[in-house]
Amino acid sequence: MENSSLSNIGLNKESIKETANHLNDLLSNYQLFYMNLRGFHWNIKGKKFFELHLKFEELYNDALIKVDEIAERVLTLSGTPIHTFSKYMDHSEIKATENVVDGDIAVDAILDNLSILLKKERAILSIAAEANDEGTVSQMGDYIVEQEKLVWMLSAYKD
Numbered sequence: 001m002e003n004s005s006l007s008n009i010g011l012n013k014e015s016i017k018e019t020a021n022h023l024n025d026l027l028s029n030y031q032l033f034y035m036n037l038r039g040f041h042w043n044i045k046g047k048k049f050f051e052l053h054l055k056f057e058e059l060y061n062d063a064l065i066k067v068d069e070i071a072e073r074v075l076t077l078s079g080t081p082i083h084t085f086s087k088y089m090d091h092s093e094i095k096a097t098e099n100v101v102d103g104d105i106a107v108d109a110i111l112d113n114l115s116i117l118l119k120k121e122r123a124i125l126s127i128a129a130e131a132n133d134e135g136t137v138s139q140m141g142d143y144i145v146e147q148e149k150l151v152w153m154l155s156a157y158k159d
Contacts (some may be wrong), residue, residue, distance in 0.1 A: 007078050015131030020079030022124045027070045028091035033113045034063040034099045040067060040106040049101045059110070059150075063150055066143065072141060093120075095134070107154050114151050118144060 007013050041056035071081035082088060089096075094113050100106045121140045128136035 003034045009135075011077075011131055011133055013078070014134060015152065016077040017079065018129050019124065019131055019133055019136055020074045020077040022120070022127055023074045023077070024068055024079065026120050027067065027074065027119070027123060029072060029087040029090060029094045029113075029117060030063055030067050031085070031088040032094040033117065034060055034067060036094070036109060036113060037063055039097060040100055040110070043099060044103055045101040045102050046103055046108060051104045052106065056076045056106070069139065073136060075135075076135065105157065107158055111151060111154055111158075114147050114154075118147055118151075121147070140151055 005013055007016055009016075037056050037060035041053060041060060044052050044056065069082075074081040082091065093116050096108050100109065121143050123139040125137055125144070128134075128140065
């Protein structure tokens with residue numbers, strides 16, 4: 001006999017719906033983070049241009065991969081990923097940053113954006129753990145470890 005309260009991956013439908021909603025919020029924030037990184041990459045000037053230009057490209061490429069992974073996790077949890085820029089803007093705590101040419105200002109903005117992403121990822125990790133959703137727990141755990149190291153490195157760059 002089939003249990004109608006379980007999803008096609010064997011998790012409680014209500015629990016994964018909550019997780020998918022939080023992942024959509026994270027997706028929105030990642031889209032703004034990605035666009036901010038592109039702007040920093042394009043507009044950076046000054047003596048540290050070459051190293052920051054390359055670093056920002058590395059970061060936006062990574063963010064783009066994460067955008068896809070998050071959207072696919074929403075789909076795995078039987079949700080629908082947010083996919084319009086207007087909805088990203090409505091849901092994102094990260095705000096668009098325009099015309100930043102100074103490397104220190106860009107790095108500070110990235111650190112601020114990362115603090116928002118880390119807070120959201122830790123919350124999702126907790127919600128997913130309650131739902132026995134090891135896939136999302138693993139994904140968030142990987143993101144957190146990577147971003148904590150990035151925060152350390154960017155902070156060291158600023159010192």
